[in-house]
Amino acid sequence: SQTIHQWPATLVQPVGSPLSLECTVEGTSNPNLYWYRQAAGRGLQLLFYSVGIGQISSEVPQNLSASRPQDRQFILSSKKLLLSDSGFYLCAWMAGGTYEQYFGPGTRLTVT
């Protein structure tokens, strides 16, 4: 069966510091991968999605970037964090040609 992992689970970072969040999926090949951000008490904001290695589409221009160095690995990065980057970061996957999207356990980021 398929499993999605995210790490770290929680992170506290100062403003201006770099960020790297990782997501990996097991048990499937060539999945569609997504990064979402959820501010406290708010909805799901799509940040990036990828349909294959090296293929990244950005939904919201900001100080974040994403990369997909391997088929089942998706990385979210920032060179300099802002206070507004605080939130719950969720990675999600979808098997190609299917309909259902599944979320990882999330990373709770607090920028101080």
Place this chain on the structure above:
Amino acid sequence: GENVEQHPSTLSVQEGDSAVIKCTYSDSASNYFPWYKQELGKRPQLIIDIRSNVGEKKDQRIAVTLNKTAKHFSLHITETQPEDSAVYFCAASIGGGYQKVTFGIGTKLQVIP
């Protein structure tokens, strides 16, 4: 692009009563409509979904209905229980290949014992 509107934003019901959450979508090409439940501090979990070739789907106490003509779909929870308290998100997408899922803003459901 697709736009999904969801209401109400909050909903309080007595235990045992029914709850209904409604969503509308804008893109007539959307053909897949999932519902997610998110408990506090946890990931959204897919609880039920419906495709555009079906008008209604039921799974125990939850059901979804879809009206393609009006471009709206609804989640119905019967005999609500305290563990149904959570935030519920509707979504719409054009499925079957690469797809981007557009989410509603969420409904916070509180079931009062």
